[in-house]
Amino acid sequence: AQRVTQPEKLLSVFKGAPVELKCNYSYSGSPELFWYVQYSRQRLQLLLRHISRESIKGFTADLNKGETSFHLKKPFAQEEDSAMYYCALSGQAAGNKLTFGGGTRVLVKP
Amino acid sequence: GAVVSQHPSWVICKSGTSVKIECRSLDFQATTMFWYRQFPKQSLMLMATSNEGSKATYEQGVEKDKFLINHASLTLSTLTVTSAHPEDSSFYICSARGRGWSLEQYFGPGTRLTVT
Numbered sequence: 033a034q035r036v037t038q039p040e041k042l043l044s045v046f047k048g049a050p051v052e053l054k055c056n057y058s059y060s061g062s063p064e065l066f067w068y069v070q071y072s073r074q075r076l077q078l079l080l081r082h083i084s085r086e087s088i089k090g091f092t093a094d095l096n097k098g099e100t101s102f103h104l105k106k107p108f109a110q111e112e113d114s115a116m117y118y119c120a121l122s123g124q125a126a127g128n129k130l131t132f133g134g135g136t137r138v139l140v141k142p
Numbered sequence: 143g144a145v146v147s148q149h150p151s152w153v154i155c156k157s158g159t160s161v162k163i164e165c166r167s168l169d170f171q172a173t174t175m176f177w178y179r180q181f182p183k184q185s186l187m188l189m190a191t192s193n194e195g196s197k198a199t200y201e202q203g204v205e206k207d208k209f210l211i212n213h214a215s216l217t218l219s220t221l222t223v224t225s226a227h228p229e230d231s232s233f234y235i236c237s238a239r240g241r242g243w244s245l246e247q248y249f250g251p252g253t254r255l256t257v258t
Binding site: 064074075076077078081118122123127128129130131132133134135 | 176184185186187188191235237244245246247248249250251252
């Protein structure tokens, strides 16, 4: 069965500092990995997906199949990055359904 | 972009009653809709997947007779919590996927259900 693990429940960083959110997964087959973000009192929205290989709001994530990881990084955190971040996995072996990690709350302090 | 709405945004009901939550895709046809449940400070747990015109597929451990899902049109899916009890109090979130999309889903804003 597929599983997504986000080991950190809370990450607290100062504005301008780098931030890295860890995500590890287990999956049989070729997964598709996503990062979703949920700002306070807002709906869940897609931040980025690995096949796009793009940077959104300064965030990047690289799929490392050897380490089964999809860590999210941003070199200079901003206060508006404070939110809940969820790593998610999908794929044909998962019935094209999303499996979410437990989430990491990011708090960027001024 | 694709917009998904939910109604109501919050509802309070008495134990033993039933409550219906609507999920609508506003600017696209949703061939597949998903219903999730989110407990406070926890992640989203998939409850069921519904395809337009067919019966919903429930995840293991989800009571299909308690959580009735109907996906009667390409823009509307409903979740009815029957004979609600306080332990059903939770945040219910739907998402929708359009025809021909790969794996992308757009999420509704969620409905907070409180059963007293």
